[in-house]
Structure formats: C-alpha cells, structure tokens
Amino acid sequence: MALIKKIRTNSRNGDISALLTLILKAFAKNDWSADTYLKPVIEKMRVVNMALIEALQRLRVYSQMAEKNRVRNMAIRDLFKLVEGYVHIPVAEMKEAAWVVENILKQYGLGMQYKDYAEESAEIASLLNDLSEPDVVTAIASLQGVAETITALEAAQKDFENVALQEAEGESAKKDLVSASNLKKETIAELNANLVDYLNTMARVKPGTYEAIAKTIAELIDKNNEWVKRRRKTDKVDSGMV
Known part of the structure; x- marks a missing residue:
C-alpha cells in the first residue's frame, strides 16, 4: 500500500492553499537541491501557491462586494x-x-x-x-x-x-490571473502525479533520505482528506473567478 494517499479532488481552494503552505514548510526544513527531480517540483509548488493565495484574495473581494451590496x-x-x-x-x-x-x-x-x-x-x-x-x-x-x-x-x-x-x-x-478553482485543480493533479508517486517510490528506494519527509507529507494529506470527508455542509460555494 502506498505510504502517501492521493489528495481528494473535492478539496476546496482554501484547503489546497493551506496544504501547499504546510508541504512547502516541511520541505524547507531540509536542502533538496541535490534532487534534480524534486527541486523543480518544489519550486513549481511555491509559484502556484503564491498565485493561489492571490486568487483567493481576489475571491474575498468579490465576497465583500456582495456583502456591501446587501447593506446598501x-x-x-x-x-x-x-x-x-x-x-x-x-x-x-x-x-x-x-x-x-x-x-x-x-x-x-x-x-x-x-x-x-x-x-x-x-x-x-x-x-x-x-x-x-x-x-x-x-x-x-x-x-x-x-x-x-x-x-x-x-x-x-x-x-x-x-x-x-x-x-x-x-x-x-492581474487581468490574466487564472481562477482559483482552475489553479486548485491543476495543483491537485500536479501533486498527485508528480509528488505523491515520486515520494512513495523514493521512500522505499532510499528510506534514509525520503522516509521522514514522505511520512510528514502523508500525514498532512491525510488530515486534509479527513477534513474534506467530514465536511458535509458549506456556507460558500467554492467557485472560480470570472
């Protein structure tokens, strides 16, 4: 059985942003520059996370507009x-x-x-x-x-x-800013395909180097998936920006 499970695709925009932030912090505790496969994956996660945070800030502005419109x-x-x-x-x-x-x-x-x-x-x-x-x-x-x-x-x-x-x-x-939901979908696909599978393999091949980080990532993803699974009702639609 794989050590790290796939990220649930019904995770929300905010879920993935929070998960990405924690994953990046976990990787930052060690130097992975010698891993020519993992280094660009981490860098891409960092760039995507910044874009996702920016997109979520835009979504909050839309939400504020709706509330201000209700008041007027x-x-x-x-x-x-x-x-x-x-x-x-x-x-x-x-x-x-x-x-x-x-x-x-x-x-x-x-x-x-x-x-x-x-x-x-x-x-x-x-x-x-x-x-x-x-x-x-x-x-x-x-x-x-x-x-x-x-x-x-x-x-x-x-x-x-x-x-x-x-x-x-x-x-x-930021007129060319990609929607938060599209970024979320791309991020989940990227992590599931290029990070989860790679770490699962490397944790078996070189446990001394990769087992600890793999366990940390597995725990973070498990917590995200469990939270998504338990959440039944929401008060906001997880939508992209138009």
Missing part, C-alpha cells in the same frame, strides 16, 4: 419604506413633505437594487443628487428619520465603491 440594498428599502409611511400619515404638513420625496423615489423604484452593480451605483448616485436639491432638503427636514436614512445610504454606497475600486484595481493589474 437594505438602506434603499429602509428609505422607501420610511417615506411611504409618511405618505399615509394623517398629518397634512408631513404628508405634503413626504410626497415631495416620494415623487423622486418613484422615478427610480425599488427595482434599482436588482440591477447589476455598476448600474445600481449610477442610479443611487443620481438619486442622492436629486435628494440634495434645496426644496427636497426642506421637505426632508420635516420628516423625522429620513435624513438619517439617506445618510446611511450614502455611507453604504461609499463602502461599496471602496471595495469595488479594490476589485477594479485587481482586475487591471
């Missing part, structure tokens, strides 16, 4: 709901002021939150600009809580734009 959508709904309440309030002065704001909101509609990120951002910017007109500001002053809700929307929009800028800068600098 909540602010939009809060504003529409609050103003709608004032429209139906039986106080003439407040009702009149509410209609000034409501007429602007109707031009945009709650449907803006279902548009793509860029289009929604443009509509929010336009809405906030309309709400800053002097007559509208006067009307808003009569409606308790509306000004604060608009401020919350402005803050949520700025937060979203800051994260979107990070993503855009990443796209510009």
Whole structure:
C-alpha cells in the first residue's frame, strides 16, 4: 500500500492553499537541491501557491462586494419604506413633505437594487443628487428619520465603491490571473502525479533520505482528506473567478 494517499479532488481552494503552505514548510526544513527531480517540483509548488493565495484574495473581494451590496440594498428599502409611511400619515404638513420625496423615489423604484452593480451605483448616485436639491432638503427636514436614512445610504454606497475600486484595481493589474478553482485543480493533479508517486517510490528506494519527509507529507494529506470527508455542509460555494 502506498505510504502517501492521493489528495481528494473535492478539496476546496482554501484547503489546497493551506496544504501547499504546510508541504512547502516541511520541505524547507531540509536542502533538496541535490534532487534534480524534486527541486523543480518544489519550486513549481511555491509559484502556484503564491498565485493561489492571490486568487483567493481576489475571491474575498468579490465576497465583500456582495456583502456591501446587501447593506446598501437594505438602506434603499429602509428609505422607501420610511417615506411611504409618511405618505399615509394623517398629518397634512408631513404628508405634503413626504410626497415631495416620494415623487423622486418613484422615478427610480425599488427595482434599482436588482440591477447589476455598476448600474445600481449610477442610479443611487443620481438619486442622492436629486435628494440634495434645496426644496427636497426642506421637505426632508420635516420628516423625522429620513435624513438619517439617506445618510446611511450614502455611507453604504461609499463602502461599496471602496471595495469595488479594490476589485477594479485587481482586475487591471492581474487581468490574466487564472481562477482559483482552475489553479486548485491543476495543483491537485500536479501533486498527485508528480509528488505523491515520486515520494512513495523514493521512500522505499532510499528510506534514509525520503522516509521522514514522505511520512510528514502523508500525514498532512491525510488530515486534509479527513477534513474534506467530514465536511458535509458549506456556507460558500467554492467557485472560480470570472
């Protein structure tokens, strides 16, 4: 039976990045430069791991964008709901002021939150600009809580734009970056074919040199595989970048 088992192909992006990091640390404890086969394999693992870490950072930015978008959508709904309440309030002065704001909101509609990120951002910017007109500001002053809700929307929009800028800068600098999932698949195939088989063979041929590192790698892969096997439910889809 082989000492080192194959890495499970259903390991996640983060699993493989963590595993690669630990494998590289294990190899770093000794000098393998004399092994002309193993040396380039280790170097390739190092390069791929850096690319995978970079890709995962990009994925985290996408995740942050989704969360920031959720927050600004909540602010939009809060504003529409609050103003709608004032429209139906039986106080003439407040009702009149509410209609000034409501007429602007109707031009945009709650449907803006279902548009793509860029289009929604443009509509929010336009809405906030309309709400800053002097007559509208006067009307808003009569409606308790509306000004604060608009401020919350402005803050949520700025937060979203800051994260979107990070993503855009990443796209510009690394437009040819391979997706995290593709890197993961390539890494698993590379390790299973070129590292696992080689170390299993060399641990038998030259146990004095390779048995210890083979046992370490076997333990690391076993822990990864066991974790993947036990994990049943996830809260995030393991997807590549588009």
